[in-house]
Amino acid sequence: MKSACSSDATAAAGRQRPVQQAAAVGRQRPAQQAAARSDNCRAQIPACAVRNCPTRVLQNRETFVCPRCLPGFVAVQSSDGTSAVQCGTYQVVAGSSRTCSSCPIGSYCSGGVTDASLPTFWSDFGGEAKPCNPARAVGLTTRTVNSSSSDDCVASGGYVLPASAGGPAQQCTGARYAPALNQLRQCLQCPPWLGPPASLTGPQEDGKQVCQVPPGKYLEASTQALLSCPQGTYRPGYVRTDAAAAAAACIKCPYGSVTRQSGSASAADCMVPPGYFVKSSDAGAAAAAGEMVKCPTTPAGSTDEGYYRSGWARPDAVLSTNAARDGRDVCSSCGQGVLSSPRDPDESPTALPGSLTPATASSCYIHIGEGLTREISSDTSGSTWKAIRPCPANSFGAAADVFGLAEVPCTQCGFGLGAPAGSSSAEQCKNRGGYGYRDGAAYACPVGTWAAAGSMQPCQPCPAGRTSSIGAAASPENCIVLPGFGVYATSDDKALNPWAPGNVTSTLQAKPCPQGFWSQGDELGGTSQNPVCQRCIAPESTTGPGSSSCNACVPGFGKDANSSQCTACPYGSFQSDIQPTCNTCPAIAYGNPLGDGTSSFASYGISFAAGAKGPNGCVPRHALVSKLIGDTIVNNLALPDAMFATTLDVYAVLQQQQQQQQQQQQVSDTAALQACLEACPADACCIAELSRTSDNSLSCRQARLAPVSPSTADGRARMFYKLPPSDPAAHFAAQDYTNMASGTFAVCDVHAWRADVAAGRLGNPLGMADSPGAGRPTFDGAEWNAAGCMTVESCKQACMADVSCWGFVWSPDVKSRTPVRGGFALRAGERRLQSASFFVSPDGNAAANSGAEAAFAGSGLGVGALQWQ
Incomplete structure (x- = not known):
């Protein structure tokens, strides 16, 4: 029976006496045999992945076979070709112990063999690792470990399989190669036009390296x-x-040099043809950097010289190394101011047919109207050529471009006559522009006259209102118009606006621009552009006639420090005359009504629209409610207590600020007053009331209302508060400013208190101002839509005429004498002891940012009301 190897346990079993082993096995019952089958399987096939191996009769003997080997092991087939009797190991014999290992790279293991060597003993032989290469040969290997057949042997890189079985691998040398781990029988051949360098020897596997x-x-x-x-x-x-x-x-x-033939294999074949030099990459010129460049006619930074160069040369011999890398150090100079132009056949192999290059002195030339002279050095050791470029004024030079180096003189014009620089013939000697011809000579024209160049005529006078410099005017166009002046139409051109003539020419006279118009005039010594007086575009204007710019703004506009344009005076400023800047709305200072009589508080001025044309558009931000009616001082608006939803402990706020600033000082009444007023939001109507408390401190409460439009179309109750001017002198200086009206009313939403408005509890009727008690006033009631107060405008006029009136209200809930819904009523305040009230208007800048500027009606300065007539 074939096997890859036997484990140590199997080897030990093999050393038992065969007779005893057989007798013991014969005596086992079938149940005992099944129980021992698992252990015997693991002992015989250690790398089997199945715990209980099946058995088969192989060579007349029941033998364990393995359905599946563990990962990394290869099944070894038995003699029947289908049964695996071992899993991909071979036996390493070391003394009496035997272990199985993975078959190494470069070898294959076909499995071990277990045969009966004696009638009573078993002899175990492990599988051997057989090398793919014959002895002392290389080039064959396996792809992985655990190879089990000679078919697993493959060729290494640079080798192919043996020509015959058992032979050594074949080397791939010269223009041949073979990739690693191949099963090729022949080496791969490079294409016939490719091959390896001579330095590449030995077997090769990389075709890119060989071919x-x-x-x-x-x-x-x-x-x-x-x-x-x-x-x-x-x-x-x-x-x-x-x-x-x-x-x-x-x-x-x-450097862009060329070779004289194709197929060059050395940089030594690179040459520079005649007429060229080498400009290195350090020159920085994108088009020519690092390339051959023709010798220049006008090198960068110079208009004085041209160059040429003859003969073929190595690139390093004609490499320009001066600071400019412009070739002047390797090309030959034609001379000072002498140019060069390609005139010689271009010998570069890459040049187009008919191309020319500056390869000889015949490429040197001067232009028409120039001269050429030869200067001998002081030591007579040599000479240089110098161009006269151009021939100076009052002379003439070459009649055409002259090539080659030969003297060409500049010939002087006759007495008193001149010619432009660069003239090329005697016929060009004429009187110059600004010089008149008289009695055979030419003279400079005096101030205010002109003479055309080449006219050979006396000087002519400039048109009225124009002037010229001595000898500077060559035509009427040189008779310039001064700044602040403009050309105008004559009486013969009656169909045109005199200050906007339709046919503007240099023959038109000039006059000072009227106020509101401007002209920069002409530049001295130049050609007249015949400027007309331009009307300043509103809101720009001028301070008077003869202005060269729009240097002022119309009322309501001004220029700030960061702009030269006239813009509407911003909120809190005005401009009442044609001036360049806006003025800040004046501030109002008044004594602290609850102070000691020595302190005062100043309110800055604001406006409710941009573009105020005078101080009468300004009102104080903080308006003190203080109206003298007979002997009674009204200091309170008589509003319901419920409207004062905000109460501030101003002393506590100020003391906390002092603690944060690490200051210790007594809080003054003026500071408390200022803190109360500054707590009002910038985008709300704020009525601030201050009262003296029993502990002699001041309490502050505020009614904060939303500013709204004066229109009552939305049906919401409104309160219109009459604001005093911030500049009493702009109105009636003899009156107390608190009794005056600026014409501006702040309009506030009181719809939340519409019931109080309808019941007449928001303010008092006119003429009822005295209420010495500290509680609610007793003068409730209102006279709705009384004569003189039936519309917004009529109520404004009536309230401004009555010093006791602080404003008026509109209620949607009262019956009207007119078909118009709701009613208007004028309102007055009351007097309260130890109390003071302020109406704090929304800040104009905050109103503009929040879109609340539509809430303000007044003296024609509302947003969108500015129009230019």
Whole structure:
């Protein structure tokens, strides 16, 4: 029976006496045999993955067979070819102990053999690991461990299988190769046009390393054809077909030089033809960097010289190394100011037919109107050529471009006449522009006159309102218009606006621009652009006539420090004249009504719309409710207590701030007043009331209302509060400002208290102001839609005419004398002891940001009301 190996337990069993073993087995019952089957299976086939092995009769003997081996072991078949009697190991004999190991790489194990060597004894022989290679041979191996057959032997890289069974592997050398772990019988051959370098010896497995492109050749990418390196390139050695160098074909000659034939294999074949030099990559010029460049006519940074170069040369011999890398150090100079142009046949093999290059001195030339002279050095050791570029004014030079190096003089014009620089004939000697011809000579035209160049005429006067510099005006167009002046139409052109003539020419006269118009005029010494006076675009204007720019703004507009444009005066500012900047709304200072008589508080001025045209559009942010009516001072709006939903302990707030700032000082009444007012939101109507408490401190409570539009179309109850001006002098300086009206009313939403509004409990009727008690006023009631107060505008006028009126209200819940829904009623306040009230308006900037500016009606300054006529 065949077996890959026997375990140590099996080996021990083999050493028992056969007769005793047989007798014991014969005496076992079938049940005992089944119980021992599992242990005997593991002892005989240790690598079997099945616990209970089946048995088969093999060679007239019942033997365990394995249905499935453990991972990493290979089944070893018995003589019947179908039964696995062992799992992929072979036996290593070491003394009397025997163990099984995986068959190593490069060998195969066909399995062990167990035969009866004597009638009464068993002899166990483990499987052997047989090498794939014959003795002293290499090149054969296996793909993995646990190989069990010679068919598992494969060839290593650079070898193929033996020509006959049992022989050594065949080497692949020269232009042949074989990949690793192959089962080839013959080596793979390179294409006939590819081959290995001479330095590559021995067996080879990498076809890319063996089949390389030879020197002077390259592999064309699309067709894989082997081609000779074209002119201007070379390849010095072998290169792999999968290398980037093969895809990029051959190596370009250094610096763009060329070769005289194709198939070059050395950089020594690279040359620079006549008329060229080498510009290195350090030059930085994108188009020519690192390439051959023709000797320059006008090198970068110079307009003085041209160059040429003769003869073939190595690239390093004509490599420009000066700072500019412009070739002036390797090409020959034509001379100072002498240019060069390609005039010689281009000998470069890559040049197009008919191409030219500056290869000799015949490429040197001067332009028409230039001169050429030869200067001898002071030591007479040599000479240089110098171009006169161009011939100076009042002379003439070459009549056409002149090639070659020969003297060409610049000839002077006749007396008093001149010619432009670069003239090429005597006929060009004329009177210059700005010079008049008289009595056979030319003279500079005086200020205010002109003469055309070449006219040979006397000087002519400039049109009225224009001027010129001495000898500078060659035409009427040179008669310039001064800043602040503009051309205008004459009386003969009556159909046109005089300041907007339809046919603007240099013959038109000029006058100072009127106010509101501007002109920059012409630049001195230049050609007149015939500027007209431009009307300033509102809101820009000028401070007076003759302005060269719109240097001011119309009322309601100004320029800030960061812009030259006129913009509407922002909230809290105004501009009442044609001036460049806006003025800040004036502040109002008043004494603390609950203080000691020495302290005061100042309220800054605000406006409820941008573009205020005067101080009468400004109102104080904090308006003190203090109206003198006879001998009575009204200091309270007589609002329901329920409206004051916010109460502040201003002393506690200030003391907490002092503690945070590590300050210890007594809180003043003025500081408490200021804290109460500054607590009002910037985007709300805020009525702040301060009262003196029993402990002589001040209490603060606030009614915060939303600002709304003056329109009553939405049916919500409204309160209109009359605001005083922030600048009393702008109204009636003789009156107390608290009794005055600015014409601006703050409109606040009181719909939450519509019942109080309808019952007349929001404010008092006019003429009922005295209420010395500290409780609620007793003057409830209202006269709705009384004569003079039936609309928003009529109520405003009536309230402004009555000093006791602090505003008016509108209720949707009262009957009206008109078909219009709801009613209006004028309201007055009351007097309370030890108390003071302020109406704190929304800040204009916050109102603009929150969209609440529509809540303010007043003196025609509402948002969107600014229009230019």
